[in-house]
Structures are given as C-alpha cells and as structure tokens.
Amino acid sequence: MRGDIERILIDEEIIEKRLDVMAAEIERDFPQGNLLVIILLKGALVFAADLLRRVPRQLELECLNVSSYHGGTESSGVVNFLDRSFPEVRGRHVLLLDDILDTGRTLHAVAERLRTEGAEAVHTCVLLAKERPREEEVNADYTGFVIGDEFVVGYGLDYQGRYRNLPFVGVLTLDAIERGGA
Numbered sequence: 001m002r003g004d005i006e007r008i009l010i011d012e013e014i015i016e017k018r019l020d021v022m023a024a025e026i027e028r029d030f031p032q033g034n035l036l037v038i039i040l041l042k043g044a045l046v047f048a049a050d051l052l053r054r055v056p057r058q059l060e061l062e063c064l065n066v067s068s069y070h071g072g073t074e075s076s077g078v079v080n081f082l083d084r085s086f087p088e089v090r091g092r093h094v095l096l097l098d099d100i101l102d103t104g105r106t107l108h109a110v111a112e113r114l115r116t117e118g119a120e121a122v123h124t125c126v127l128l129a130k131e132r133p134r135e136e137e138v139n140a141d142y143t144g145f146v147i148g149d150e151f152v153v154g155y156g157l158d159y160q161g162r163y164r165n166l167p168f169v170g171v172l173t174l175d176a177i178e179r180g181g182a
C-alpha cells in the first residue's frame with residue numbers, strides 16, 4: 001500500500017498538532033450543552049475519531065452516509081443520502097464533520113438538509129479544503145489544511161474504497177490510479 005504513494009502531503013505529526021489547535025477552537029466556540037456532531041461516513045471517520053477525543057465536553061454523535069464520488073477521482077455532481085433514517089436535529093447546534101471540501105456540493109447539500117430538518121445552527125469542519133472554485137456557495141467554519149487541487153488519499157480518504165487507513169495524507173502514483181486501487 002505504501003508503495004502506491006507518490007508523495008506524502010501531510011504527515012501524521014503535523015496532522016496531530018493541527019488537531020490540537022482545531023479542538024481548542026471548537027472547545028472555545030461552542031456553548032456547553034446541546035452540541036450534536038455529525039460525522040459524514042466513511043471519509044471523516046478517522047479525522048473525527050482523532051479530533052473529538054481532544055474535545056473535552058459533553059456532545060452527542062451521529063453519522064450520515066452520503067455519496068458523491070462513486071469511486072472515481074472526479075465528483076459525480078449528485079449527492080445521495082444513503083441512510084434509511086435521518087437523525088433528529090430539531091433545535092440542535094450541529095457541527096458537521098467531513099474529510100475534504102472539494103466542489104462543496106456535499107457540505108452544501110447536507111447543511112441545507114440539516115436546516116430543513118430544523119437544526120438551530122449548522123457549523124462545518126473539514127480536515128482538508130482544496131484550493132479551487134466551489135460549485136456551491138459553502139465555506140468550512142474550521143479547516144485543518146488548505147491543499148492544492150489534486151486527488152489525495154489516506155487518513156480516511158479513499159480511492160475506490162482503499163487507502164483510508166494510511167496514517168498520513170498523500171498522493172497516489174499514476175500507476176496506482178491506473179490500476180484502480182487493486
């Protein structure tokens with residue numbers, strides 16, 4: 001798996017230091033009580049686990065399954081909600097966690113849905129934000145790292161379902177992309 005990585009973009013130590021800062025900001029910004037964190041699966045799983053263990057306050061957790069990439073390296077443009085049910089968010093302060101802000105369609109669609117379902121406030125937090133124009137008007141309230149417009153894997157991010165368990169964020173070799181994650 002390590003051999004499929006062309007270049008490490010953000011190593012484990014740098015991610016950990018950044019998470020300390022982000023967690024302190026979240027701890028500072030949210031009033032006690034009523035915080036509901038929603039993790040977008042599967043990409044934000046690793047990030048959320050490491051971030052939330054640094055936030056020493058009462059909170060509740062929910063997860064949502066959405067898809068937009070369908071396995072390739074380009075966004076499909078359609079955001080699908082894959083769960084049968086939607087968490088109860090009425091009156092809640094929601095912090096939405098995702099792995100990466102790319103076209104912005106995912107965060108935009110989920111944040112809209114949360115508002116429609118009656119969330120009192122929706123805040124967004126991503127590990128990575130790609131420096132590129134967004135297809136939707138959306139911004140992250142908390143961003144770990146701004147990166148260039150290239151496809152990355154690791155630390156939760158996948159290519160065709162793989163590489164999520166790499167402890168760093170990296171760029172795949174052309175060969176690995178052409179093999180399709182096999």
Ligand code: IMP
Pocket residue numbers: 043068069075098099100101102103104105106107150151152153157158159
């Ligand atoms: P957006 O809706 O285009 O902003 O894309 C957000 C989703 O696309 C993320 O939650 C990721 O699952 C996926 N994605 C976007 N860029 C990358 C990437 O570079 N590597 C892996 N997944 C990505």
Ligand code: MG
Pocket residue numbers: 042043069157158
């Ligand atoms: Mg994904």
